[in-house]
Ligand SMILES: Nc1ncnc2c1ncn2[C@@H]1O[C@H](COP(=O)(O)OP(=O)(O)O)[C@@H](O)[C@H]1O
């Protein structure tokens with residue numbers, strides 16, 4: 001600390017040196033700032049590696065369990081009905097869990113530490129930096145989902161080939177399931193980002209996000225009222241499940257059409273983000 | 286140049302800033318002085334567009350802060366609470382801010398050098414001391430080489446050398462024609478740093494102007510007298526409606542009159558004087574007298590308070 005300028009003129013000369021004074025706020029710069037923000041935190045790297053690891057391991061475990069299914073005369077016939085892509089994408093809930101937490105932290109981490117004030121001091125109009133944050137998160141979530149799916153495909157290939165279940169790239173069903181995974185995981189990231197912007201607290205956001213995304217369908221499956229089951233079918237997990245299968249799924253409430261599911265999943269991303277953007281402009285930082 | 290017009294902020298029922306108007310001129314250091322809870326940080330957050338005024342307005346260099354095309358080039362601010370993610374290194378923090386304005390990496394290194402953070406720039410901010418955190422905040426404020434600097438309690442947590450450094454830094458920046466606005470609850474700090482004062486208490490401006498003028502406006506000047514006939518002199522003065530105290534035997538503190546009057550009275554009575562010295566109020570006294578009705582969180586005794594202030598200043 002003692003290397004400080006004893007000579008004040010040295011300090012001020014450095015402060016005004018014209019070579020340094022190129023200051024120009026642009027959207028590209030704001031995007032770059034958000035990239036640096038995400039990638040300079042260890043938690044991001046933890047989230048990315050654990051998403052890939054958990055999704056891949058889960059799909060591998062599911063693929064390995066085909067052996068036990070094949071031995072059991074009750075379940076053995078079911079194997080033929082399966083689509084290999086469903087097995088490749090079976091780590092989806094783990095991905096949803098971690099990606100949702102990552103999305104939440106990308107904003108609640110700023111509110112809880114006060115970083116948000118530095119962010120808004122640099123971009124006082126706020127919306128550009130929020131858009132940049134959403135965009136970097138989309139790219140990162142989609143990229144890690146894609147990498148996870150590819151890794152899952154590769155590690156399960158040997159096992160699936162024994163049952164003639166390796167998903168064919170020429171099969172539209174393969175693209176539906178694998179693309180659906182990436183689509184729904186990206187939406188989960190945006191859902192948490194929007195929610196986190198509104199709630200600001202990490203604990204509150206993670207609790208609400210995981211309840212809505214993962215827990216609620218299971219909890220409500222015991223309530224057999226018709227209108228409750230209708231609501232359940234519109235919850236994120238059942239709505240995603242219809243996109244992650246080529247036939248039917250055993251997820252409770254998964255009965256929406258493909259098109260409706262696509263719209264419902266998109267709404268889970270868009271509605272919180274738009275609400276958050278409106279609130280963000282008005283509220284005190 | 287910072288201009289506030291009837292700026293008001295209420296949080297629920299609590300009025301933090303109460304219709305204040307002021308102008309902070311470029312080329313000098315303006316001290317924003319007030320006890321804790323007076324509304325300094327709230328005012329600064331409103332200047333920076335972080336908190337929305339309940340009513341009134343504030344502009345920086347002619348526009349609301351958020352309307353500037355390159356905000357960090359207009360205003361650099363050190364905010365009151367740390368505004369940094371503890372999981373990032375100092376350099377990464379500065380890079381995230383620099384990126385938004387396309388500020389070069391060389392400028393990031395430069396402000397790291399200037400603030401003495403070179404040795405710890407790659408360490409995570411979570412492990413920083415309060416003083417290092419303040420230096421990082423100042424580095425962030427300097428990043429865009431701004432025309433206006435706003436520093437909220439910059440010397441908090443700094444060692445004496447750091448305090449000295451901040452003083453020289455802000456004096457130098459003001460000498461270059463920049464606007465420097467500096468908040469503090471420590472008047473001793475302001476006496477040595479500021480040209481102008483804006484004194485705030487309970488959300489209202491209670492004095493403003495050049496430092497000496499603010500002191501004079503409250504003056505409350507006293508006369509110190511030493512005399513072998515102190516008792517007699519006190520009685521004579523008290524008869525004229527003058528306030529006299531005897532801090533120690535043989536010494537009088539006389540307020541409410543002039544040294545000339547005291548001398549005349551002593552001469553008329555034939556009382557010898559060993560000392561007769563007028564004392565103008567110090568900044569400290571002026572501040573006390575200005576803010577005594579405006580302290581939100583007053584400690585139990587005045588002496589305890591001034592001791593705390595000295596402690597924090599070290
Ligand atoms: N976000 C907030 N919500 C509620 N009250 C606040 C908030 N910020 C500040 N206050 C209150 O406003 C008053 C002024 O606070 P502040 O501006 O921090 O004072 P200073 O910086 O002069 O110490 C205090 O009474 C404080 O409790």
Ligand SMILES: [Mg+2]
Nearest residue numbers: 325326327365
């Ligand atoms: Mg404060």
